[in-house]
Amino acid sequence: EDQVTQSPEALRLQEGESSSLNCSYTVSGLRGLFWYRQDPGKGPEFLFTLYSAGEEKEKERLKATLTKKESFLHITAPKPEDSATYLCAVHGQGYQKVTFGTGTKLQVIP
């Protein structure tokens, strides 16, 4: 069974203080690893898909990287509007569904 573990559970940063969120996974044949952002009372918003180790994707202040065991979401010089819960999910071979982690709740203080 696929497993996803995200750390830390919660992270509080000062505005401009860069950091990284971790997503560790075990999966039988990775078909895709996904990062989402979820604001309170909203559905998750798609950020990135990573397919193979070594791959990197960037969007504004966010950069996602992937190894064979984990993915990182790097946040550079965050702003208060980056505050949200960030979810990681994996899709393994043989399954139609993805497995979600429990998320990292990020709070960026002005």
Add this chain to the structure above:
Amino acid sequence: GAVVSQHPSWVICKSGTSVKIECRSLDFQATTMFWYRQFPKQSLMLMATSNEGSKATYEQGVEKDKFLINHASLTLSTLTVTSAHPEDSSFYICSARTNVNSGSYQPQHFGDGTRLSIL
């Protein structure tokens, strides 16, 4: 692109009534749709997966007679909560993905959720 619209966003109803939630993909063909339930401060719990034109596949512990799912077209899926009771109160979220013209596995795109409150 990849917009999923979910309606209604919020509903309150009396115990014993049935509630229908709609999920539409606005700009892509949703070959597969998913329904999730999310409890406060918890992650997403998959309820069922449906492919267009096929019966939904329910996760273990989800009552298929209670949560009726229809995925009759490539742009619309509905979830009907039948004879709803207070314990069914929750945040329900749908998602959709496409297999069309995709050499790689495409991500799910989510609606904004429906807050269901049963009195």
